[in-house]
Amino acid sequence: MRQGTSRAYDPVRVGVLQAVAExxxxxxxxxxxxxxALPASITRHVQTLAEAELVRTAPDPADRRAILVEITDAGRAELQRFLEVGDQVFGAVIADWxxxxxxxxxxxxxxLITDWAQAGPTQQQRASKRRSGGFGWSRA
Structure with missing residues (x-):
């Protein structure tokens, strides 16, 4: 999916925003x-998003060692803009179809979405067991 797309955005950061928005x-x-994703990677992305004031963090009242991540109004607006631009780009790409x-x-x-939801997690676990060392680019 990433082939042919600009790296002007970070898909994991968008995913973090979308997860906490939903x-x-x-x-x-x-x-x-x-x-x-790896927890350490998410922590770095959350820190970047918090510095940009797109999310805020607070200690989890149920476990003070953990933090809760919540989207801000600015983060919600940024996510909405991103999704609107994505819709516009996608619409332009398929306009002549x-x-x-x-x-x-x-x-x-x-x-694909339905099948991925049903089989994807199991297949990912099986693949990660076969590749016990992980991938170099995926290590924290």
């Missing part, structure tokens, strides 16, 4: 689990 406040570990191709794409993407 279900926040969340612990950093919960965000990592939702995104399938015949309607039946757009319908087929939508149907296949819906199927």
């Amino acid at each position: 279900a926040g406040p969340l612990r950093a570990g919960e965000i990592a689990e939702r995104l399938g 015949p309607a039946e191709d757009v319908i087929t794409l939508t149907r296949l993407l819906d199927r």
Whole structure:
């Protein structure tokens, strides 16, 4: 999915914003689990987003060792702008496609999302067990 896209944005940071917008406040570990990312990576992204005042952090009252991450109004506005631009870009890319191709794409993407939700986590666990050393770029 990332092929052909600009690196003007960081997909993990967008994922953090989206996760806390939809279900926040969340612990950093919960965000990592939702995104399938390393907790240390999420911590760094949360720090960057907090410095930009797009999220705020506070100790978790249930466990003072953990922090809760919550989106700010500025973060919500930034996420909304990002999603709007994404919709505009996607719309421009497929603008000349015949309607039946757009319908087929939508149907296949819906199927992929459903199948990924059902089988993806199990397959990821199996793959990570086979690759016990992880990948160099994925280590904290």
